[in-house]
């Protein structure tokens with residue numbers, strides 16, 4: 001289920017926002033619509049890990065494996081842009097779902113790898129971001145990407161993620177809703193839930209008030 005719409009470069013939204021959205025729609029809107037952002041320990045840890053993963057944009061060779069870091073990604077169909085922590089290219093025998101690489105012989109199959117702190121989750125919060133990365137690579141390279149990995153630092157292990165139709169549909173729906181909210185300047189109401197306790201924006205969101213006002217309106221009234 002891919003939309004027919006093609007977004008322009010000016011309309012692109014950060015791919016990393018899919019994870020915020022999957023955590024909480026309001027959190028996404030506070031960050032991306034209202035441009036509000038508060039760093040707490042959790043986000044700082046996340047940033048440091050990403051800085052490490054984005055350390056160098058070079059290719060390392062390990063026999064039949066090439067690794068690229070910080071690869072720029074874009075999908076005009078989803079209307080998102082961002083960077084992949086790591087994309088691995090595995091050398092394969094035939095051209096199916098593979099690409100040619102400059103100055104390299106043979107065919108190479110890309111596999112996105114996302115780095116996360118913590119451990120594998122029961123929800124799709126992390127998987128939607130990986131899936132969006134895979135969909136960007138597919139659009140950029142004109143191939144299909146059936147799988148990717150999420151590496152979790154806490155358990156030092158990879159979760160293999162199948163890029164299936166259900167996950168793709170979730171990504172398409174999130175991207176569409178993100179664009180609708182962004183275009184309408186909409187911030188959903190706060191609803192107190194289990195995610196609020198660890199949310200980096202809870203102090204400005206004040207979820208227990210159940211407010212439907214934007215943070216700007218809330219602050220204005222508080223100042224008055």
Ligand code: SF4
Nearest residue numbers: 024027196199202205
């Ligand atoms: S505090 Fe709760 S409702 Fe508010 S943005 Fe965070 S997760 Fe969403």
